[in-house]
Amino acid sequence: MNADDVLVVQNAVKVFTVRRRSLKRVSMTAVDDVSLTVRRGETVGLVGESGSGKSTLGRAILRLLDLDGGKVLFEGQEIQGLSEREFRPLRAKIQMVFQDPATSFNPTMTIGQTLVDAMRLAGHLTLKQKEQRALALLDQMQLDERFVALYPYEMSGGQLQRVALARALAPEPDFIFLDEPTAALDMSVRGQIINLLLSLQRQSSLSLIFVSHDLRVIRYIADRVYVMYLGQVVETGTKRAVFESPRHPYTRALLAATLIGQAERGEMRRAGMLAGEVTHRAPDFAGCRLYGRCRHATDRCAREPQALRAVAPDHWARCWRAEELAQSGWPAESGSVKEGLPTESQQATA
Amino acid sequence: MALVDIQNLRVQFHVGRDVVYALRGVSMQVERGTRTAIVGESGSGKTVTATSMLRLLPPTARITEGRILFQDTDLLALNENELRQIRGSQVCMVFQNASAALNPLYPVGQQIADVYRQHNGGSKREAWQRAVEVLAATGIPHPEDQARNYPFEYSGGMAQRAMIAMALVCSPQLLIADEPTTGLDVTIQVQVLDLIQEVVEKLNATLMLISHDIGLVSVICDRVIVMYAGTVMETGTASQVLEHPANPYTIRLLECFTGTDGEEMPFIPGRVPDLREQWQGCSFARRCPRAQDICWREAPTVRQVEPGHHSACHFS
Numbered sequence: 238m239n240a241d242d243v244l245v246v247q248n249a250v251k252v253f254t255v256r257r258r259s260l261k262r263v264s265m266t267a268v269d270d271v272s273l274t275v276r277r278g279e280t281v282g283l284v285g286e287s288g289s290g291k292s293t294l295g296r297a298i299l300r301l302l303d304l305d306g307g308k309v310l311f312e313g314q315e316i317q318g319l320s321e322r323e324f325r326p327l328r329a330k331i332q333m334v335f336q337d338p339a340t341s342f343n344p345t346m347t348i349g350q351t352l353v354d355a356m357r358l359a360g361h362l363t364l365k366q367k368e369q370r371a372l373a374l375l376d377q378m379q380l381d382e383r384f385v386a387l388y389p390y391e392m393s394g395g396q397l398q399r400v401a402l403a404r405a406l407a408p409e410p411d412f413i414f415l416d417e418p419t420a421a422l423d424m425s426v427r428g429q430i431i432n433l434l435l436s437l438q439r440q441s442s443l444s445l446i447f448v449s450h451d452l453r454v455i456r457y458i459a460d461r462v463y464v465m466y467l468g469q470v471v472e473t474g475t476k477r478a479v480f481e482s483p484r485h486p487y488t489r490a491l492l493a494a495t496l497i498g499q500a501e502r503g504e505m506r507r508a509g510m511l512a513g514e515v516t517h518r519a520p521d522f523a524g525c526r527l528y529g530r531c532r533h534a535t536d537r538c539a540r541e542p543q544a545l546r547a548v549a550p551d552h553w554a555r556c557w558r559a560e561e562l563a564q565s566g567w568p569a570e571s572g573s574v575k576e577g578l579p580t581e582s583q584q585a586t587a
Numbered sequence: 588m589a590l591v592d593i594q595n596l597r598v599q600f601h602v603g604r605d606v607v608y609a610l611r612g613v614s615m616q617v618e619r620g621t622r623t624a625i626v627g628e629s630g631s632g633k634t635v636t637a638t639s640m641l642r643l644l645p646p647t648a649r650i651t652e653g654r655i656l657f658q659d660t661d662l663l664a665l666n667e668n669e670l671r672q673i674r675g676s677q678v679c680m681v682f683q684n685a686s687a688a689l690n691p692l693y694p695v696g697q698q699i700a701d702v703y704r705q706h707n708g709g710s711k712r713e714a715w716q717r718a719v720e721v722l723a724a725t726g727i728p729h730p731e732d733q734a735r736n737y738p739f740e741y742s743g744g745m746a747q748r749a750m751i752a753m754a755l756v757c758s759p760q761l762l763i764a765d766e767p768t769t770g771l772d773v774t775i776q777v778q779v780l781d782l783i784q785e786v787v788e789k790l791n792a793t794l795m796l797i798s799h800d801i802g803l804v805s806v807i808c809d810r811v812i813v814m815y816a817g818t819v820m821e822t823g824t825a826s827q828v829l830e831h832p833a834n835p836y837t838i839r840l841l842e843c844f845t846g847t848d849g850e851e852m853p854f855i856p857g858r859v860p861d862l863r864e865q866w867q868g869c870s871f872a873r874r875c876p877r878a879q880d881i882c883w884r885e886a887p888t889v890r891q892v893e894p895g896h897h898s899a900c901h902f903s
Contacts, residue, residue: 286772394629424801424844425854426855426858427852428854432854453846457852458852491773493777494774495773510777514775515742515772
């Protein structure tokens, strides 16, 4: 662990047990051997669709649930297994911004009260100082002082999400976990949040994990990117590496689907498309999790577990064909989609 | 002559003591055989326009002015019985949250079969058979088993496929899809859009696709109508509007989606106007970088930019 690593997740595992219609219990590995590092002042983009495990991972980092395996180190301190009392001093340092601004505020409190309340953990401040700091935070979010007296329902989604950011900043955290903070906002105002975060980053050494399935947003905000699929990291690297030379078929499909309105639509879309839906395999299935949806799959993909391995400096992917496919220009005909394997088709539960 | 001709439609919502002016004189034509996208952000009035067509507006809504002609029939002048002849059989609607649009108490196949019998008659066995067929046609794996399953056993993408299957048994002339891919995973969104396109082609139907995602609609639509704050801003072919936008709002909105090479992410400053207010000038004036005095005084009329391409802007 390096001195400038703020957050280190090592081999995190979380297994949920779900009861099927037949009342049979089935275990589902929501987070499967995930390792991740966030350095000081860095923004890590965490990308994945429903069921990828990104929210579960987030809850583990915020100590809202316990892992079944692995470690979470925050500034060198293991936080799994801490009691609530022991963890409390860290709460101020680890903050969160939720997806839906409309439901993440107390509707009976004004914005000013909400912000002052968020400074409870900063016990050294007097009420007067807290109020001044609330105003300063709003100003930083480009909201003028009349917002102090407003209730959440009187504000737009974009404004509220800026308040959510102010609230997260209030106790002077070192790290903020942002769970799809722009997903509920209109495209024309997403940029406001993103640009505010970018300017915050320039002014401070704050570290962020920014969860999103929208690569259009990740492209602006992230320094490094982790792409998750069904509980595993399938590709990780610098933003440039992942966006400009994706090495995993899933990353490519996500890019093709997200940036679809742009010039390169058409061919890339067809070639990059995935078949079917997110499919949970039977627990004894050893192969690649994307098998059955991937157009480049071969028989070997069904049999062999895929390891996350370096494909270039600072760039890892979980696909044994990564280099070969990239070199040959991702031929669409190289494999037909495989069907008929024992599948546990079921939509993931968060 | 257009399949759908909406003329100067005005819709208000009465919420408590407030009046929300949701549609402020919307006119648009949808030609037969086209795949027309209605694009706009929250509050633009795109969904209100669509739900007005089938008169599915909530009780707080009032249509105060305008006509909606569907094949020369004014849908607003029909009584409930006459309207029922059109709903489903001639105009079908696919909703945003498909899982919520299905009845949770009945198997999906049964719901499709009921719709089929309502429109075509026939025996229950035949209707069930047809339901399984259309589920298969929309790419649902193991359709015979899935037909017996309940909506909660369907994923979001599958539920949307089932809704589209329901539209298939009705063979409507017009399919209205209201944000059919919102809330679905991005890799599934493309699949659902492709399916909609396939179904529309198979039925030889006209499509109205309502979406906030201007990038996504370009995949399957040939015409685009852009709305903002209850008014139509720009209309034209997909390439006219998306590649050579004439209206400042469209231009700025497209930038937000496609991005620029700069460090900062583009956005449109300010917010959508409060729809409880009424104003004189252009709806977009307060956020528009090009706004002049006239934009605050006078609402722009729709003018032709080039054949088939119109924009409501004083400076287009």
